[in-house]
Amino acid sequence: MIDFIRGNVAHIESEYIVLDVRDVGYRVFTPSPFAFAGKQEAVTVYTHHHVREDAILLFGFANREEQRLFRQLLEVSGIGPRVALGILAGGRPEAVVAAVQQENIGFLTKLPGIGRKTAQRMILDLKDKLGALPAEGGLLGGAEPGSPSGADGGTAWQEAREALAALGYSQAELDRAWHGVKDEAEAASVEVLMKKALQHLFKG
CATH class of the missing domain: 2.40.50.140 (Nucleic acid-binding proteins)
Known part of the structure; x- marks a missing residue:
């Protein structure tokens, strides 16, 4: 392997x-x-x-915590690699773990590809297996337990903005991209904001 x-x-x-x-x-x-x-x-x-x-x-x-959680998600009936990847794209590892431990079905069903029955299976199969995920500086990325990645629109957009800047987009282009995604920033993940921003920029 x-x-x-x-x-x-x-x-x-x-x-x-x-x-x-x-x-x-x-x-x-x-x-x-x-x-x-x-x-x-x-x-x-x-x-x-x-x-x-x-x-x-x-x-x-990017780190061992994501890798470990991905492999544990694959142990849940009905969750394959693509769904597990979507879960990690939609929620930071520590937030997903906290949601499972707190039996927060509302949070889990907001993750891509997760319905109520799958969320219930996640809780049943993983609650006693998931420990606290260690991270440098505390929780990974600073997300609060039970909150989706990007639920704090400012944090999600800040990460997306930095990634876009690394791709070479100017300050003016980034400001223009923000106007195209700001209505979705409260609930969207970094990945979703990146895709929406790029689509907006490509349209000119």
């Missing part, structure tokens, strides 16, 4: 990044591809090597 890979970010798409590892490009699906934008040095991506009959896929994460 491939546990991590280290290389330079050669390409970024909305769902994945391509890592150049000694002249071999690895496509790695990740919750927040644009978080890797502007990285000039080699990066370490913690991976989950998923093998099925018709495909061999790599899913990658």
